[in-house]
Amino acid sequence: MFDNLSYKKRNIYLAGASVVFFFLVYTFSYSKTIHLFKQNNDIRANIERGQFAAQNIQSLEKKYALMDNMLKNYSNEGGSSQVLAIAAELCKKHSIVLKEFPAAVKTEEENFETETNIVNAEGNYKNLLSFLHDMEAMGNTGRICSASFKSYIDNKKKTRVLGLTIFIQNIKPLVK
Numbered sequence: 001m002f003d004n005l006s007y008k009k010r011n012i013y014l015a016g017a018s019v020v021f022f023f024l025v026y027t028f029s030y031s032k033t034i035h036l037f038k039q040n041n042d043i044r045a046n047i048e049r050g051q052f053a054a055q056n057i058q059s060l061e062k063k064y065a066l067m068d069n070m071l072k073n074y075s076n077e078g079g080s081s082q083v084l085a086i087a088a089e090l091c092k093k094h095s096i097v098l099k100e101f102p103a104a105v106k107t108e109e110e111n112f113e114t115e116t117n118i119v120n121a122e123g124n125y126k127n128l129l130s131f132l133h134d135m136e137a138m139g140n141t142g143r144i145c146s147a148s149f150k151s152y153i154d155n156k157k158k159t160r161v162l163g164l165t166i167f168i169q170n171i172k173p174l175v176k
Contacts, residue, residue, distance in 0.1 A: 080104045094131045096123030119166040128164040142170035
């Protein structure tokens with residue numbers, strides 16, 4: 001059958017048969033091998049990630065505990081009433097006057113509520129500074145984010161008075 005064909009025709013048929021042969025070889029052997037190679041690489045990557053999963057979990061638990069500990073330092077359970085009670089007790093201890101305690105300002109942000117209490121007190125510098133130190137050292141009043149000393153003249157008493165304004169923030173998670 002191929003004996004009476006010219007070399008040119010034989011080469012064309014040979015090239016066509018070679019293409020079909022390589023396609024069949026790829027389909028039945030190489031494609032499965034390449035697929036298994038890719039699947040093997042995926043499985044190895046998953047195993048490597050799984051080996052470090054325990055370490056990742058421990059790391060995340062440590063970060064969570066640290067954040068929870070930090071949040072406890074910035075919050076109190078009693079809110080404004082607890083801050084007022086502590087401030088009144090410390091004012092009595094340091095012989096200063098609790099001049100004003102306005103209502104707390106509450107703001108909500110994402111999953112947290114921030115409550116800002118303002119404490120205004122009057123007295124001498126040493127006692128006010130001791131009061132501020134004790135408020136900060138107690139730790140269960142919340143975070144003291146700002147303190148401002150201001151001197152002004154009291155028109156009723158005709159004397160110079162030193163005032164202290166403290167801003168205390170409490171952060172509480174919102175329960176939904």
